[in-house]
Amino acid sequence: MMTRKSRRYLKNALIYICLFLVAILTLFPLIWGISASLRDDSELFGYIMPFSVHTLIPVEFTFQAYIDLFTKYGFFTPVKNTVLVTGISIIFGCIVNSVAAFAFAVFDFKFKKPLFALVLLSFMIPFEAIALPLYKVVDNMHMVDTYRGMILPSIASGLVLFLFVQFFRDIPPDLLDAARVDGAGIGRIYMSILLPLSKPIFITAALMIFMDQWNSYLWPLLIARSKGIRTVQIALTAFSTEHKTAWSALYAGSMFSALIPLVLFLPLQKYFVQGITSSGVKG
Amino acid sequence: MLHLSKKMRFLPYVLILPAFLLIFIFKLYPIITTLLESVVIDSEFSLEAYIDLSEDSSFWNSLWITIKINLVMIPLQVLIAFLVALLVNSTIKGVGIFRTIFYLPVTISLTIACLVWNIMLNPNSGVVNSILNLAGIPSQDFFISKSQALWCIVLVATWKGVGYWMMFILAGLKNIDVAIYESAKIDGAGWWKMVTRITVPLLKKVLLFVFVANTTANILLFVPMQVITGGGPQESTNVLMFEAYQSAFKYGDRPRSSAIVVILLVLIVLICLFQALLLNEKEEGKKK
Known part of the structure; x- marks a missing residue:
């Protein structure tokens, strides 16, 4: 008979083995991509087959691919476009959705319930489902190939609005009432009471909008027609046809665009996970 | 609730x-236009687009591929997400690092995932074949094989998706409540029994949500087809969403594209209704 202690060791060892296996599967494409971005094209293909240490670890490390990416392959423009589109979306997304959520959370008004139901309905419909018809709408507004066309459709988000409402509802009404009695206007209440209390939900919202915009593909594919306006994701998918043999640079671009959300995600993980899961568990 | 004076109503x-203006213009109005576009041809009401679709074998092929990929992918993703969640839920040392690692693909775009996996799965110079060879398995064709391409897409989408659903x-x-497990342990229940008798029943609502949300998201899966396969080889990965995109932007056939989008929307609504129905049933069961 196994002792209790040795059984526990065995169980823990099993869990660790499983965790490691899943971790390797998860990390492998990233490790591979990073390693490939840090080496020469010739070296990259020279060591793939047969499999050896140098399949994964460069013989000679070089940042040349990253330098080429920005100097030779004009990667600066798509990065600038993506930062612009993402940044403006975050600012306006936070303002528009939080102000509307403020109204839903602290006031009673006619048609409140059906209007809120409309919000919920709008986030049950995945964006991809309306992207193709949306193109025509935006085309009729003459916003194809403009920043406005890329940004405006994504500002009002049922999901972000819903998360704001959830959060604002938990703020003690006494706090708002007291401010009211002291003569503070609605604008003051929003700015000086609600905002400081709501930092976590603003971080969550900003992070969700960031991930959405930074990583979006279908919408910029439809709307950003010219080279000068396209985003990182589009530039990368076009990369292999435009620069046929620049594999290391393609990897460098992919890793660059993957690592930026990752770097933001790591310290703010808590906010992101809470935001996402509360939408599912409560909704 | 704060009270408002009459003037401030x-x-x-x-x-x-x-x-609401933005939601209406950019979310609801497009749905209305696509409904109209699919039934109004040359400013007359006509079901032509739908009739054409019903006689179009490539539409039925796309519908079947859409259903086929989801039938495999959704249960697979939910199962893996569930198992990994169980692993990560243990109180073992260093588990937080693993949890973070498993979340990482969530932050990476599907586009990047497709680009990198596509090169890794290259039949001639891909690292995956190199590893397979190392294990004594001959090189595979992956995305250029008619019988493998769809399942490679499942692989990529699952790699990217599992962390999110987890x-x-x-x-x-x-x-x-941990106490439930502890009392079950005292009663001598093993791991398998605890998972199937306690965890799964208590998680029913969450699992159902994940199933439905995952389905509504993946029924519209588009990026891998656009970035990697182009719907091929031989139409084997030509899902409805890709077909709708091609109809609108490659062949300029908007009524056809709109009709397909409407069919996709109907599918999504049906899935959501199905979820609501199941949830209601359970809540009524509880009341009794």
Whole structure:
């Protein structure tokens, strides 16, 4: 008979083995991509087959691919476009959705319930489902190939609005009432009471909008027609046809665009996970 | 709730106006236009687009591929997400690092995932074949094989998706009272029994949500087809969403594209109704 202690060791060892296996599967494409971005094209293909240490670890490390990416392959423009589109979306997304959520959370008004139901309905419909018809709408507004066309459709988000409402509802009404009695206007209440209390939900919202915009593909594919306006994701998918043999640079671009959300995600993980899961568990 | 004086009654409407204007123009109005576009041809009501579709074998092929990929991918993703969530829910040392690692693909775009996996799965110079060879398995064709391409897409989408769905399941697991497991342990229940008799029943609501949300998201899967396969080889990965995109942007056939989008929307609504129905049933069961 196994002792209790040795059984526990065995169980823990099993869990660790499983965790490691899943971790390797998860990390492998990233490790591979990073390693490939840090080496020469010739070296990259020279060591793939047969499999050896140098399949994964460069013989000679070089940042040349990253330098080429920005100097030779004009990667600066798509990065600038993506930062612009993402940044403006975050600012306006936070303002528009939080102000509307403020109204839903602290006031009673006619048609409140059906209007809120409309919000919920709008986030049950995945964006991809309306992207193709949306193109025509935006085309009729003459916003194809403009920043406005890329940004405006994504500002009002049922999901972000819903998360704001959830959060604002938990703020003690006494706090708002007291401010009211002291003569503070609605604008003051929003700015000086609600905002400081709501930092976590603003971080969550900003992070969700960031991930959405930074990583979006279908919408910029439809709307950003010219080279000068396209985003990182589009530039990368076009990369292999435009620069046929620049594999290391393609990897460098992919890793660059993957690592930026990752770097933001790591310290703010808590906010992101809470935001996402509360939408599912409560909704 | 804050009270408003009569003069201020309009205020909430002003506050929600920008959001609603945007939601209406960019979310609801496109749905209306696509419905109209699919039934109004040359400014006359006509079901031609739908009739054409019903006689079009490539539409039926796309519908079948859409159903086939989801039938395999959704249960697979939910199962893996559930198992990994169980692993990560243990109180073992260093588990937080693993949890973070498993979340990483969530932050990476599907586009990047497709680009990198596509090169890794290259039949001639891909690292995956190199590893397979190392294990004594001959090189595979992956994305250029008619019989493998769809399942390679499942692989990529699952790699990218599991961490996301795991978040919900893990949040559900955290809500389960540990005391239940402890009393079950005292009664001599093993691991398998505890998972099937306690965890799964208590997680039913979360699992159902994940199933439905995952389905509504993946029924519209588009990026791998656009970035990697182009719907091929031989139409084997030509899902409905890709077919709708091609109809609108490659062949300029908007009525056809709209009709396909409407069919996709109907599918999504049906899936959501199905979820609501199941949830209601359970709540009524509880009341009894």
